[in-house]
Amino acid sequence: MSGNLRSRVVTQGVQRSPNRAMLRAVGFGDEDFERPIVGVANGFSTITPCNLGLGDLAARAEAALRAGGAMPQLFGTITISDGISMGTEGMKYSLVSREVIADSIETVCNGQSLDGVLAIGGCDKNMPGAMIAIARLNIPAIFVYGGTIKPGRYQDQDLTVVSAFEAVGQYSAGKIDQTTLVEIERRACPGAGSCGGMYTANTMSSAFEAMGMSLMYSSTMAAEDPEKADSTALSAKVLVEAVKAQILPSAILTRQAFENAIAVIMAIGGSTNAVLHLLAIAHSARVPLELDDFERIRARVPVLCDLKPSGRFVATDLHRAGGIPQVMKMLLAHGLLHGDALTVTGQTVAEVLRDVPAEPRTDQEVIRPWERPLYASGHLAILRGNLASEGAVAKVTGVKKPQITGPARVFDSEESCMAAILAGAIQPGDVIVIRYEGPKGGPGMREMLSPTSAIIGAGLGDAVGLITDGRFSGGTYGMVVGHVAPEAFVGGTIALVEAGDLITIDAPARKIELLVSTDELERRRAAWRPPAPRYTRGVLAKYARQVNSSSLGAVTDAFI
Numbered sequence: 001m002s003g004n005l006r007s008r009v010v011t012q013g014v015q016r017s018p019n020r021a022m023l024r025a026v027g028f029g030d031e032d033f034e035r036p037i038v039g040v041a042n043g044f045s046t047i048t049p050c051n052l053g054l055g056d057l058a059a060r061a062e063a064a065l066r067a068g069g070a071m072p073q074l075f076g077t078i079t080i081s082d083g084i085s086m087g088t089e090g091m092k093y094s095l096v097s098r099e100v101i102a103d104s105i106e107t108v109c110n111g112q113s114l115d116g117v118l119a120i121g122g123c124d125k126n127m128p129g130a131m132i133a134i135a136r137l138n139i140p141a142i143f144v145y146g147g148t149i150k151p152g153r154y155q156d157q158d159l160t161v162v163s164a165f166e167a168v169g170q171y172s173a174g175k176i177d178q179t180t181l182v183e184i185e186r187r188a189c190p191g192a193g194s195c196g197g198m199y200t201a202n203t204m205s206s207a208f209e210a211m212g213m214s215l216m217y218s219s220t221m222a223a224e225d226p227e228k229a230d231s232t233a234l235s236a237k238v239l240v241e242a243v244k245a246q247i248l249p250s251a252i253l254t255r256q257a258f259e260n261a262i263a264v265i266m267a268i269g270g271s272t273n274a275v276l277h278l279l280a281i282a283h284s285a286r287v288p289l290e291l292d293d294f295e296r297i298r299a300r301v302p303v304l305c306d307l308k309p310s311g312r313f314v315a316t317d318l319h320r321a322g323g324i325p326q327v328m329k330m331l332l333a334h335g336l337l338h339g340d341a342l343t344v345t346g347q348t349v350a351e352v353l354r355d356v357p358a359e360p361r362t363d364q365e366v367i368r369p370w371e372r373p374l375y376a377s378g379h380l381a382i383l384r385g386n387l388a389s390e391g392a393v394a395k396v397t398g399v400k401k402p403q404i405t406g407p408a409r410v411f412d413s414e415e416s417c418m419a420a421i422l423a424g425a426i427q428p429g430d431v432i433v434i435r436y437e438g439p440k441g442g443p444g445m446r447e448m449l450s451p452t453s454a455i456i457g458a459g460l461g462d463a464v465g466l467i468t469d470g471r472f473s474g475g476t477y478g479m480v481v482g483h484v485a486p487e488a489f490v491g492g493t494i495a496l497v498e499a500g501d502l503i504t505i506d507a508p509a510r511k512i513e514l515l516v517s518t519d520e521l522e523r524r525r526a527a528w529r530p531p532a533p534r535y536t537r538g539v540l541a542k543y544a545r546q547v548n549s550s551s552l553g554a555v556t557d558a559f560i
Contacts, residue, residue, distance in 0.1 A: 003036035003070075003243035006113045006139065011037075028071065036115035036243045038070045041077050041105045041130060043121040043146070048081030050122035050201060052192040053223045054146045057232045061118050061144065064236035070243065073112065077104045077130075079123045082447060082473065083161050083195060087418065092444030094125060095471070096543045098280070099556050101129025102136070109137050116243040118236055122146030122194050122223070124474075127204035128277035131213065131253075135284035138250050140242040142344050143214045144235045145205035147223030148315040149193030154183055160196040162309055162475035164188045165449055169457020172422045193223030197308030199474030202315045203270035204277060209324045210264040211257040212343030213249070216352050220319035242344055253285040256338035260328075260349065262294055263336050266301040266378030267327050268318070269311065271474030272393045272482055273447075275380060279553030291382045291391040291551055295510070298378030301336055303397060304368050310397050310477040311374070313366045321366040322356070329356040330370055383481055385513040386521070387467070387493050387503070390485035390551040394507055395472070399479050402507035404465040405515070406431040407500050413437070414446055414470070421454045428463035431503040435494050436531065437470030438487025439554040443535065443544035449473035452480055465505045467512065469494055469550070481505055481512055485551040489530065496524040 004011070010019045011033040020033060040062055044055035058074055065072040080090070080097040101121075109117050116139055119130035127143065134141040152159035167184045170176045194201035205219035215235055221228045258278060265274045275294055282289035304327060306312050318324075331337040332353060339350030360367040368374055379397035396402055406429040411417035417434050420426055432451070439445045448470055455461055461478040469487035472480055486492030493514060497503070502515040514521070535541040546556040 004034065004115055006115050007037040010113050032071050035069055035071045037112070038065050038072055038239065038243065039109055039112070039114040039117040040065070040072050040074045041108070041117055041119040042074055043077050043079050043126045045079045047079060048084060048123050049149060049189055049192050050081065050194040051079050051126070051146060054120050054122055057120050057144060057146060057229060060229045060232045061120065061236045064233040065118070065240060068237050068240035070240050073114065075108050077101050079126055082124050086447060086473070087414065087450035091446040092442050092540060094447065095439070095445045095554060096539055098125040098129040098132070099543070101125060102132035105130060105133035106136050109133070109139065114139065116140040116239055118142050118144060118239050120144045120146060120232070122201065124200040124204070124273065127201065127208060128281060131208065131281045132284045134213070134249050135253055135281055138248050140239060140247055141213070141249055142235050142239045142242070143208050144232050145214060145219050147193050147221050147228045148202055149196045150190060150222050150224065150316055151196050151314045152187040152190045154187045158314055159184060159188045160308060160314060160475070161188050162195070162197060162199070162453060165453030165475065166457040169421070169454035172454065173458040175457070175459070191224055195475065196314040196316065197475060198269050198271070198305070198315065199309070200271040200273040203265060203268070203274050203474055206268055206270065206324050207261040207265055207274060207278065210261045210328060212252045212341060212349060216325045217323045220315045220323045222316050222319070238345055241346070245346060247344060247346055250285070252342050252344060253281070253287065254341060255287050256341040258282055258287055258289050259297060260337050260341055262297045263301050263331050264324060264327060266298055266380065267303060267331060268305045269303050269307050269379050269397055272380060272395050272472050273474060275393050276471065276483065276550060276553055280555045283553055283555050283557065294380060295382040298380060301331070301378045302373035303375040303379050304330065304373050306366060306368065306374055309475045317366045321364040322360055325353055325356045326360055326367055329353045329358055330360070333358040334370060381507050381510055383507070383510050383512040385511045387512045387514045388484045390549060391483070392467070392481050392485065392512055393483040394481045394505070395477060396507040397477065399507070400462045401479065403505065404431060404479055405502055405504040406465060408433050408497050408503050410435070410497055410499050414448060414451060418451050418454065421451055421458065426455070426460060426464060428460060431465040431467065431505065433494065433497050434466070434468040434470060435488035437468055438489055439547040439550055440544045441469065441487050441489025443540050443547065445471050445550065445554060447471045447473040448482070449475055452476040452478060465503070467494070467503070467505065479505060483550040485549045487550070491525070491528060491530065493521065495528055496521055
């Protein structure tokens with residue numbers, strides 16, 4: 001069988017007898033040294049429900065690769081549970097884990113001269129971490145999503161993990177009692193799978209399906225349903241064919257593929273984290289992509305899907321309604337998708353969507369018809385102004401008042417802000433500032449799901465604004481602006497804000513301004529001194545020294 005172009009350096013020739021001896025110990029026979037060796041990068045972990053089912057999927061992929069004529073080699077990679085680490089110091093390791101995952105997959109695939117790789121991931125950073133590695137490696141590859149969790153139920157309402165975060169704010173505001181809080185906690189996460197709304201994991205899996213690096217319909221399947229395992233086996237079969245044909249990621253991860261992904265993310269109401277991750281993947285793929293590209297596509301693409309966090313439905317509902325292929329076909333029919341972009345199957349986007357109807361079924365409410373979108377334009381707006389000269393990202397769906405001017409309530413950490421919210425110290429009209437949480441300053445750019453959910457739970461979602469140089473969970477909604485760059489730690493204007501300063505957030509005008517005179521800002525800037533690094537040794541210290549601005553994807557690879 002052809003396709004063992006890289007692994008031949010390990011398996012062929014007299015001098016490789018010791019190498020073959022090692023491989024024989026793990027199951028290779030004489031004939032297997034002529035087969036392509038394909039890695040299965042397995043993110044299995046019992047740390048989080050997102051990755052709980054990945055071991056079974058890896059075993060299914062291994063069997064399918066072997067049946068297809070390849071020699072699979074399994075190896076593990078890490079995960080951090082955002083939901084479990086949220087609101088703690090541990091969350092600082094979440095974005096860092098993206099780089100660790102990318103580095104580990106690259107290290108094994110290049111260290112072992114593998115001919116291809118099938119990456120299986122569940123939690124938020126598994127997806128971009130794997131794709132960054134795939135882009136760097138440029139060997140035949142496919143991504144398999146572990147699948148979404150099914151919704152919990154309580155009092156005739158679908159629950160997700162965000163329901164539990166919001167319940168904390170509701171309980172603190174006296175809106176629910178402890179019994180209700182505990183019942184929501186018990187029921188929010190009923191089994192294996194990634195967080196169920198259109199949060200970051202489901203957003204990124206959908207993006208990879210749109211980019212052609214995952215199979216159609218695979219990004220919205222439930223983790224516990226048999227079709228997820230079947231799709232994994234089919235993914236392995238497709239990868240073997242890609243190895244034979246030498247279909248490389250560089251032919252798939254093109255500018256057109258990234259534009260397709262952005263269009264789909266806008267249409268489904270995806271996570272703000274997609275901006276950060278797509279910039280990082282594009283950097284690894286050497287594809288030019290910048291913040292303004294998101295704004296350009298946002299203006300043209302309507303929000304078609306009514307999904308949580310601000311909408312009604314979860315990812316399994318989207319799957320039953322037609323999934324990402326239905327959304328893609330609608331975009332393609334209206335000239336908003338590149339139909340000639342290649343997929344890992346060897347077919348173009350238009351070819352794999354050929355049999356998908358151009359309009360959604362009328363017996364569902366998840367995907368709106370084209371003439372009746374949820375919003376006329378996309379939900380992820382790029383804001384600029386003196387508070388974010390490099391840009392910031394706002395999620396503007398589900399917001400009743402997309403403009404606010406109010407006094408700053410300034411906090412130098414997520415924890416101090418959370419304490420103020422739970423103590424009832426935040427008033428309607430306030431603009432909360434959480435700073436020194438950026439890529440370098442945190443370090444690690446924590447997600448602010450705990451404070452934003454507490455604000456929603458307290459009934460202040462439409463009454464206050466929040467800006468940060470940190471990130472937001474895909475579960476966040478409200479008048480929130482993240483990824484503010486330059487960040488406070490490097491002297492960005494957000495570091496100069498003082499309590500009571502007026503701040504304007506104007507989503508329609510795409511502006512974020514600190515209403516302080518230029519002379520006063522210069523005075524403050526002259527007096528400002530950078531804080532000492534919070535960590536001087538270990539992973540976080542190394543990350544802080546290497547990481548770039550969030551406006552560039554918070555990557556650790558140099559721009560050369």
